[in-house]
Amino acid sequence: DKLYKIRPVLEQIGDRFAAVYYPGRDLSVGESMVPWRGRLSFRINIPSKPTRYGIKMYCVCDAATGYVCKMEVYTGAGPEGREKNHGPNVVKRLSQDFQDKGHVVYMDSHFSSPELFEDLKDRGTRAVGTVRTGREGIPEEMHPKNIKLQKNESIFRRKGDLLCLWLKDKKDVFFLSTVHTTEKERVGNDRQGNVRLKIKLVNDYNKKMKGVDQFDQNVSYYSFYRKTVKWWKRTVFHLLHLAKVQSYLLYKMNAENPKSQYQFTLELVEQLSEEIPRLQNPLPGLPVDAERLSGKGRGHYPTKIPSTEKKRVPQRLCACCSFRDPSNEKRYLHRKDTTFECTKCRVGLCIQPCFQIFHERTDYKTAVKEALGLELN
Numbered sequence: 001d002k003l004y005k006i007r008p009v010l011e012q013i014g015d016r017f018a019a020v021y022y023p024g025r026d027l028s029v030g031e032s033m034v035p036w037r038g039r040l041s042f043r044i045n046i047p048s049k050p051t052r053y054g055i056k057m058y059c060v061c062d063a064a065t066g067y068v069c070k071m072e073v074y075t076g077a078g079p080e081g082r083e084k085n086h087g088p089n090v091v092k093r094l095s096q097d098f099q100d101k102g103h104v105v106y107m108d109s110h111f112s113s114p115e116l117f118e119d120l121k122d123r124g125t126r127a128v129g130t131v132r133t134g135r136e137g138i139p140e141e142m143h144p145k146n147i148k149l150q151k152n153e154s155i156f157r158r159k160g161d162l163l164c165l166w167l168k169d170k171k172d173v174f175f176l177s178t179v180h181t182t183e184k185e186r187v188g189n190d191r192q193g194n195v196r197l198k199i200k201l202v203n204d205y206n207k208k209m210k211g212v213d214q215f216d217q218n219v220s221y222y223s224f225y226r227k228t229v230k231w232w233k234r235t236v237f238h239l240l241h242l243a244k245v246q247s248y249l250l251y252k253m254n255a256e257n258p259k260s261q262y263q264f265t266l267e268l269v270e271q272l273s274e275e276i277p278r279l280q281n282p283l284p285g286l287p288v289d290a291e292r293l294s295g296k297g298r299g300h301y302p303t304k305i306p307s308t309e310k311k312r313v314p315q316r317l318c319a320c321c322s323f324r325d326p327s328n329e330k331r332y333l334h335r336k337d338t339t340f341e342c343t344k345c346r347v348g349l350c351i352q353p354c355f356q357i358f359h360e361r362t363d364y365k366t367a368v369k370e371a372l373g374l375e376l377n
Contacts, residue, residue, distance in 0.1 A: 002042065002075040005232040006239075013239050014071060017246060018097065023062035023069050027098060029091055029107040030212030032057045032071075032219070034238045040231050042076035050216070055235060059212055060094040063106060066214030067249050068242065070094050073235075088116035100124035104179055106208040112176055114138065117162055121178045128177045128205055131164075142166045142174065154199065156182050165201055177201050218245045222265050244268065301343045302355050315339050316348030320358045321368045323376055333376040 001007060033054040036043060044056040056074040061067060072094060083089060091111045095103070104126045112129035114137030120127045133143050139157050141147065142164060149155070149168035157164045163182075165175040180201040187198045223241050225234065244265065252258040259267075305314045315337040325331040338350045342358075349355045353371045361367040369376070 003073055006235050009236055009239060010073065013243055016243075017068055018070060021062075021067055021069070021246075021250060023067065023098075023103075024064050025103055026063035026208045026211075027060050027069070027095070027103055027105045028063045028209050028211030029058070029060050029094060029105060029111055030209070031110070032059050032212060032216055034235050035225060036231055036234055038229065038231060042074060044074065050220070055231065058090050058094060059215065060098075060105075061211035061215050063208040063211040065249055065253065066211050066218055067246060068215055070097065085113070085115075087111040088113050091116060092119070095120070095125060098125065104128060104208075106205060106211070108209065109174075114159075114162060114164075114176060117176055117178050121161060126177075126179045128179055128201065128208070129175070130205070131174045131176045133172075133174055138174070139164060144172050163201070165199065167199065167202060173202075175201055175205065180204070215245075218249070218261075221245075221261055299344050300359050302340045302349065302351055303343050305339055305341050305348070313339060316341060318350045318354055319345075319347040320349055320354035320364055321372060321374075323365070323374075334374055 003010065031046065031049070033044070033046065033049050033051040033056060035051045036054040040055070042055065043053060045053055046056070058072045058074060059068050060070045062069060072090065077083070087110045091105065091107060095105055098105075099120070100123055102124065105120065105128075107127065107129040109130040109132045112127070112131045113135045114131075117127045117129075131138065142155060142157060147155070149166070149172070151168055151170075153168050155166045161178045163175075163177045163180055165177070165182075167173045167175070183200045184197040185200045185203060186195055187203060188196050190196055219238075219242060225237060225241075245261075247268075248261050248264050251264060258264075305316060308314060318336045318338045321334065321336050323333045323335075325333050336350060338348045338354075340351055340355070341348050342355070345358075347358075349358055354368060357367045357371060358364050368374075
């Protein structure tokens with residue numbers, strides 16, 4: 001697993017995104033980039049993106065808000081080579097949680113194919129997108145080699161619910177849809193006052209495909225990227241930044257007079273940097289009470305701490321009679337080193353009186369203060 005270092009964070013954040021918000025009817029699938037120019041086997045170069053070099057993420061977004069509902073990091077070709085029908089398979093994986101719920105998925109030509117659209121339709125999900133003429137299932141007559149269209153001319157072909165459109169604009173553009181008809185809609189007037197009509201399929205595609213672009217734009221604001229030699233650190237920073245952007249989108253949806261993202265970010269930083277009361281845990285790694293007090297000491301015996309290559313007679317802090325200063329963790333109000341430890345608890349303990357008190361008293365700290373007559377301020 002090339003993502004093993006970030007997999008727990010990636011899964012936890014992804015699950016949280018899905019749990020707190022459910023998107024509207026229209027979804028858009030696209031590519032986003034985590035900026036990275038260092039050496040990496042799955043670094044990608046996409047010249048059309050504002051961030052050309054980096055780690056590619058596939059995202060499915062709410063078309064209306066740009067909220068990321070699900071994501072997947074692209075790690076390049078596997079040992080068996082590049083995955084066949086990679087783009088359509090990405091859409092199937094990302095849209096799995098939204099099938100049979102009446103959603104419409106918008107995508108570009110990297111992902112779409114007639115076979116994919118038919119498969120999604122069978123799963124109760126409609127789709128709209130541009131398509132490459134070389135995809136299997138596109139009618140042979142709908143190819144620039146066979147027909148020459150004039151500007152603003154279009155050709156439609158239909159097979160059941162699947163509509164194929166060839167539009168000649170500045171260049172040849174091909175669309176697929178299991179939602180639309182050949183209907184046109186009014187988009188305004190020209191300079192002479194004549195009504196301007198546009199094919200509804202094209203108009204809807206241009207509107208709804210903005211989800212991923214809107215997401216990229218939101219992420220570009222107030223990022224906290226720092227120079228790092230580790231790709232996985234950069235990716236984790238990107239995920240944390242993405243979580244902040246997502247929380248702002250949710251805040252905007254529910255606030256009557258939402259603040260700017262800049263002000264929201266400042267207040268978030270202030271809240272996260274507030275001092276939090278800490279639980280007093282004298283030493284890390286102490287066993288829980290149930291284990292420490294189990295069986296009144298059965299299986300718990302004092303033993304010498306094993307010597308090492310660096311230390312012939314190693315010592316450890318006594319877990320019972322050593323007390324940290326609450327105001328300064330590096331300072332001790334009372335410190336005692338010992339050469340003994342418990343065979344089961346694996347913590348340093350003085351033979352007398354700490355070993356017995358530690359294994360018999362729930363509040364062993366108070367008990368050892370009384371036994372040693374310690375007055376700590």
